[in-house]
Amino acid sequence: MSPLGTQQLLEARSAEEAREMVQAAAEAGTALRIRGHASRAWLHPIDARPDCSELRLGGLRGMRWIDAGDRTCRVQAGTSLAELDEALAEAELMLPFWDGSAGSVAGAFLGGGPSLFGAAWGMPRDQVLGARWILPDAREVRSGTRVVKSVAGYDLTRLLLGSRGRLAACTELTLRLRPRPRQWAFLQAPETTPEQRLGSCLAVRLPGGSSAGQDLVLWSDPLAVPAAVRAEPLAPQELEDAVLARLREALRPQRGWEPSGVHADEDALLRDLNQGLSVFSVARSTGWPRADSNWLPAVQAVFAGSAIPFGG
Amino acid sequence: MSATGLPPLLRQRLEAAVGTEHVLTDAGSLLAYESDALTLFRCQPGAVVLPADAQQVQACVQVLHEAGVPFAARGAGTGLSGGLLVPAGGVILALSRMNRVLEIDVERRVARCEPGVVNAVLGRHAAQHGLRYAPDPASQTVSTLGGNAAENAGGPQCFLHGNTTQHVLGVEVVLADGRRETWGGPHALSDDLDLRGFACGSEGSVAVLTGLILRLIPQPEAVGTLFGAFADVATACRAVSAIVAAGLQPLALEVMDQRAIHAVEDSVYRAGLPREAGAVLIVEVEGTAAQVERDAAAVEALLGEHAPLQIERAQDEAHRLRIWKGRKGAGGALGRLAPDSLVMDGVVPRSHLAEIMEFVEEVAEQTGLPVANLFHAGDGNIHPHFSYDGRDPDQCARVEIASTKILLKCLELDGSISGEHGIGLEKQHLMESQFDAEELALMQQLRRVFNPADLLNPGKGLPMKRGCAEAFHRHRHLTLDEEFPA
Numbered sequence A: 001m002s003p004l005g006t007q008q009l010l011e012a013r014s015a016e017e018a019r020e021m022v023q024a025a026a027e028a029g030t031a032l033r034i035r036g037h038a039s040r041a042w043l044h045p046i047d048a049r050p051d052c053s054e055l056r057l058g059g060l061r062g063m064r065w066i067d068a069g070d071r072t073c074r075v076q077a078g079t080s081l082a083e084l085d086e087a088l089a090e091a092e093l094m095l096p097f098w099d100g101s102a103g104s105v106a107g108a109f110l111g112g113g114p115s116l117f118g119a120a121w122g123m124p125r126d127q128v129l130g131a132r133w134i135l136p137d138a139r140e141v142r143s144g145t146r147v148v149k150s151v152a153g154y155d156l157t158r159l160l161l162g163s164r165g166r167l168a169a170c171t172e173l174t175l176r177l178r179p180r181p182r183q184w185a186f187l188q189a190p191e192t193t194p195e196q197r198l199g200s201c202l203a204v205r206l207p208g209g210s211s212a213g214q215d216l217v218l219w220s221d222p223l224a225v226p227a228a229v230r231a232e233p234l235a236p237q238e239l240e241d242a243v244l245a246r247l248r249e250a251l252r253p254q255r256g257w258e259p260s261g262v263h264a265d266e267d268a269l270l271r272d273l274n275q276g277l278s279v280f281s282v283a284r285s286t287g288w289p290r291a292d293s294n295w296l297p298a299v300q301a302v303f304a305g306s307a308i309p310f311g312g
Numbered sequence B: 001m002s003a004t005g006l007p008p009l010l011r012q013r014l015e016a017a018v019g020t021e022h023v024l025t026d027a028g029s030l031l032a033y034e035s036d037a038l039t040l041f042r043c044q045p046g047a048v049v050l051p052a053d054a055q056q057v058q059a060c061v062q063v064l065h066e067a068g069v070p071f072a073a074r075g076a077g078t079g080l081s082g083g084l085l086v087p088a089g090g091v092i093l094a095l096s097r098m099n100r101v102l103e104i105d106v107e108r109r110v111a112r113c114e115p116g117v118v119n120a121v122l123g124r125h126a127a128q129h130g131l132r133y134a135p136d137p138a139s140q141t142v143s144t145l146g147g148n149a150a151e152n153a154g155g156p157q158c159f160l161h162g163n164t165t166q167h168v169l170g171v172e173v174v175l176a177d178g179r180r181e182t183w184g185g186p187h188a189l190s191d192d193l194d195l196r197g198f199a200c201g202s203e204g205s206v207a208v209l210t211g212l213i214l215r216l217i218p219q220p221e222a223v224g225t226l227f228g229a230f231a232d233v234a235t236a237c238r239a240v241s242a243i244v245a246a247g248l249q250p251l252a253l254e255v256m257d258q259r260a261i262h263a264v265e266d267s268v269y270r271a272g273l274p275r276e277a278g279a280v281l282i283v284e285v286e287g288t289a290a291q292v293e294r295d296a297a298a299v300e301a302l303l304g305e306h307a308p309l310q311i312e313r314a315q316d317e318a319h320r321l322r323i324w325k326g327r328k329g330a331g332g333a334l335g336r337l338a339p340d341s342l343v344m345d346g347v348v349p350r351s352h353l354a355e356i357m358e359f360v361e362e363v364a365e366q367t368g369l370p371v372a373n374l375f376h377a378g379d380g381n382i383h384p385h386f387s388y389d390g391r392d393p394d395q396c397a398r399v400e401i402a403s404t405k406i407l408l409k410c411l412e413l414d415g416s417i418s419g420e421h422g423i424g425l426e427k428q429h430l431m432e433s434q435f436d437a438e439e440l441a442l443m444q445q446l447r448r449v450f451n452p453a454d455l456l457n458p459g460k461g462l463p464m465k466r467g468c469a470e471a472f473h474r475h476r477h478l479t480l481d482e483e484f485p486a
Ligand SMILES: Cc1cc2nc3c(=O)[nH]c(=O)nc-3n(C[C@H](O)[C@H](O)[C@@H](O)COP(=O)(O)OP(=O)(O)OC[C@H]3O[C@@H](n4cnc5c(N)ncnc54)[C@H](O)[C@@H]3O)c2cc1C
Pocket: A033, A034, A035, A036, A037, A038, A039, A040, A041, A043, A057, A058, A077, A078, A081, A097, A098, A099, A100, A101, A102, A103, A104, A105, A106, A107, A108, A109, A110, A111, A112, A113, A114, A115, A116, A117, A164, A165, A166, A168, A169, A170, A171, A277, A280, A281, A284, A312
């Protein structure tokens, strides 16, 4: 069954095929919207244009390279977060961005959501060094570089990543990675109602952060706050103490937040995280306050050239 | 151009906007504002205007927009890419009076500041609350938050914490036509077109930043600082790779070569660095006390595996400052070696550091001019520092060719022509080597969306149309040759 209001569903398996599909759509005057795995389809109705055909890039899968020395990698846009994580685990690296859900790596950046890691590492897009794109008129361009630092030219990478797919289709990303913790611990926050969860989610997420200290890292999530510990594994009690101390410090400003204890159960954590995300996302889809910039049409016109800009 | 160059009506209107005493047109002032810290490029403005707040910036920009007069915002003028000059008759909006830290929201760890606040001043405010502002350019005691954001400045700590753009949550702007907007904000939901990110690093050509909403992070519980001296730069680079390969994440990884060491030791910045060393490496780690203890020990062991001539680990804060003293004073010390210096800025993937440093050495030999090296090794960001005499045209040509050769080599190694100083006027001719025509065209078109008449810091950052360069009175013409004269 084709997704909501979709004229046609196109699924590309390679960047070249995607470009041809975009070209054909441009020539036919068909509007396109871009998706990865469309795992967040239930979020899209508020944006979706019913007259669009949908181009999915979830088939562009696989790692191009991992450079452990530089702590960078290049990955195809449709690679799932799980596949990416698996490949990085082998190199003892990680992308500090993870929700344990399905979905493509490009979607994770282009979906416009905040990161569970935001408190520690800022916005997800801070991990993107460069990318390749197909524009609505089928031009192919690169943005950024593969080095961790470059200020040459305008920062097209951030502009494009912040567009929720309405400026260009991403085919490949070059990412900055972090060393993978050797030990993880997860903290379960006290029981709350969904409303409280949502409120706390904001309260905890918005402050923008704990230190990115490399050893103990906090994810400020409403339901569970995992902490990652690098270096030699600590004894359980030692770990719990360290994590609790750090958590108290992080949550001190959020009145009424007293961590209840450590739980080291990854599966339970993932369930909680996804539940938290859903609460957050549902609120968003039913009227999350969002002001689209007045600049969108003018910026879209630059990237679309003579073609119809990509739909939301 | 002097006072007479500013049409009386324009002058009157600017004076009405900011007050008579804040419109400067005397020869001395105009001379002081004719360039940034890359004095290779100079052009006297028609006037310097010092607005007190965002409303006054807006009023000035409206006047300049209507009159079709080019203008640029200025922080402290420490830019190193010739990015801050207007064609003759243009106006410099000097934001040094807009220097208030408006708010430190300790709960949310957010600071709201005016753009003229000096980087280190915000640092001191934040420190009172156990917080810090991470970006730490070497110019931080002088350069401003607005200038740092406009250039997307970096510094030693950026290896761990990222460049300025990662710490700017939102910007209040006055657009080229005088409208005011806010892009981004303290909530950082990153859910809208990221114009905040686009404005960072745009070298003052997208909007005038009149307010900054910045992310603060907690002070680390502990810091560990280590120092290693090695026989040569290549060994220091190998030690850097070993530290990274071990999964450690230092706050900073800084290297200085022997010429830099000697320059420091021969200057007032003397720090007791070992003169016989071919290179020194400073490593700093941060985190909880236990973690710092572990990481510092691990770093110390790794330094020990690279035949060090000397290893030190800071025992206290005074010791730590002593270790950093040489590195922090190096820029100043090198500046004294010759009448002029060119601080280059290029990036390579970290794994190519040793290779690019060898190339820099080769090129320096060809120029016959001394080069010293200080670099952010963790980021692969090199800063060869050439000393020369700007009165000698042959020496000028040689440094410029050397610079071009080195930056093209950075690109060959899949790097970038700038890691933190920006393009300005200095590197425009190299943009076509890093980006293809399509990518540059997109950047030009985006510039036109926000800066349609190109009145806002005209001609910087992107390749200029032929002829436009003549609008700027250059100190002298840049050589675009890529080979040294025989
Ligand atoms: C408010 C919100 C908060 C979120 N928070 C988090 C979080 O904290 N952590 C986390 O991991 N995930 C978060 N997400 C979800 C994140 O978007 C998914 O994890 C992502 O991986 C979905 O991938 P997908 O391929 O299924 O995307 P899709 O559902 O296919 O698309 C999502 C969005 O990304 C765009 N897009 C996808 N692929 C491309 C591409 N190749 N080129 C251009 N545009 C593309 C689409 O146009 C669409 O706007 C959040 C999402 C939202 C909306």
